[in-house]
Structure formats: structure tokens, C-alpha cells
Amino acid sequence: MDDVAISELLASRGFEGESAERALAGLYRDGLTRPGKKRIAKAKIEAVDRALGAAFVRHCPDPVCRPPPGEEREPILVNAEHCESCRGSDNRRAVERMLAAMRRAGRSKLLVAGGSPTSRVELERLCAGRLGLRFVTEDTTPNRRTVTPLLDWADIAVIWTSTQISHKSTALLRGPKVVKAPRRGIAALADAVKDRCALTV
Ligand SMILES: [Zn+2]
Structure with a gap:
């Protein structure tokens, strides 16, 4: 046997x-x-x-x-x-830290502008329904009618720099809710959001 x-x-x-x-x-x-x-x-x-x-x-x-x-x-x-929580993944750990920071700061709705389709799917998977998550993508019509309501909805809006996103879209994302992720990658995005939450508590 x-x-x-x-x-x-x-x-x-x-x-x-x-x-x-x-x-x-x-x-x-x-x-x-x-x-x-x-x-x-x-x-x-x-x-x-x-x-x-x-x-x-x-x-x-x-x-x-x-x-x-x-x-x-x-x-x-x-x-x-x-580890059942991170399975050794830096991205997963960073997203868990971001989720914890957002919970502490009473934030539950995140608007993400940019990122590749693959990275967006991965981010959604890691958040697994624990966060309101919406996207401004390369397919979003870059005008006030579409982008401003998304910004109004969000607690935090993060611009994923150095990814495919029209400048017109990011130009509409302004104000105190908006934070920039300085690098590509899910961990960089999650860290930028986490740091913003730490500032607002
Ligand atoms: Zn772990």
C-alpha cells in the first residue's frame, strides 16, 4: 500500500x-x-x-x-x-496590514485608479469581500460624470502610478481622499493606503 x-x-x-x-x-x-x-x-x-x-x-x-x-x-x-493568513506572500501580508489599518481608521471603501487587469483581479482576491473596492481603469470614460461619483463614494482613492491609466482620469482625482502609490505592485499600493490611514486616525 x-x-x-x-x-x-x-x-x-x-x-x-x-x-x-x-x-x-x-x-x-x-x-x-x-x-x-x-x-x-x-x-x-x-x-x-x-x-x-x-x-x-x-x-x-x-x-x-x-x-x-x-x-x-x-x-x-x-x-x-x-501561515494560513499570508501563505508567505508579501502581497497578502501587505493587504492584511492595509485592511487592519482601514478598519482602525473606520474606512471601508477604496477606489483604485490604474493597475493592470491581472493586478486588479489579484487585489480583489486578496481583499476577498472584506472591503468595498471599485476601480478607475483604462476603460473608464475619463470625465466628471463617471469619475467624480466614484470619488464621492470612496473613503480613500489611490492612484496606482506608473500603470496604464489616462492622465484625464487621474486629473479628476484630487482632494484630501487621494493618495498616490509611488510604485507598481500590490504591496506598494497597500502600504500607501495603510500609511494614509495611520495619518488620519
Ligand atoms: Zn503570515
Whole structure:
């Protein structure tokens, strides 16, 4: 039968050393393996992942990834690549920091001007419905009728510089809500918004 070493399976999920022992105790409790067994059938891997996911919350050392108060699963400190919150991604961590800063500042609606279609999709995915997010894109008609209502709606408007966006559109985005992201990339955008929130608290 196809099987794998239990210790390797656990390490590949971020459980090493003392946290591997805690994971193992959980697997004993769930009857997925028993003391003394070194290997486990590959057919059981799915059930193991389910059991680990239900019992433990894996987080990296970054404060933004710490489990929220009220989290019932047991916290396990892991390397960033295994972190449930950021999965080792700088973009994801930056977006989490931005979301936290916006929450603290009571801001929930973000207008983003510019960015590539791919980066916009990625930003939406990382925000995952936790933020009102609208865009001024290369397809937005650059006039007051279309852009000004978007700016009125937003708590913060961020211009993603050095991306494809008509100058006419960005010229309409003025005022205290508007912030510029100085560089490309989701982390740069998220940091610019976070810094603005920190100033307004
Ligand atoms: Zn993390």
C-alpha cells in the first residue's frame, strides 16, 4: 500500500518539533493513527489535512497574521509559507496590514485608479469581500460624470502610478481622499493606503 512517513507529512504542513507532537496527539485523538506508527496510508492524507485544519490555526510570526481573539482552534507558530493568513506572500501580508489599518481608521471603501487587469483581479482576491473596492481603469470614460461619483463614494482613492491609466482620469482625482502609490505592485499600493490611514486616525 502507498504510504508516507508521518513526520514528513506533518513537516510538509508546517508542523515540526514540538508542534509536530501536538499535531500527532490530535491525530491519535481522531483515530487517524496510533502511537508507534511511523507511516500513514496516502489515502488518509485528506482526512489528516481536514483534522489538522479543524484543530489548529497555523500562523507566522508577523503580528498581522496572529489569530483573532475568539479563535477556538489551537494556535501553532509556523514558517510564513505555512501561515494560513499570508501563505508567505508579501502581497497578502501587505493587504492584511492595509485592511487592519482601514478598519482602525473606520474606512471601508477604496477606489483604485490604474493597475493592470491581472493586478486588479489579484487585489480583489486578496481583499476577498472584506472591503468595498471599485476601480478607475483604462476603460473608464475619463470625465466628471463617471469619475467624480466614484470619488464621492470612496473613503480613500489611490492612484496606482506608473500603470496604464489616462492622465484625464487621474486629473479628476484630487482632494484630501487621494493618495498616490509611488510604485507598481500590490504591496506598494497597500502600504500607501495603510500609511494614509495611520495619518488620519
Ligand atoms: Zn503570515
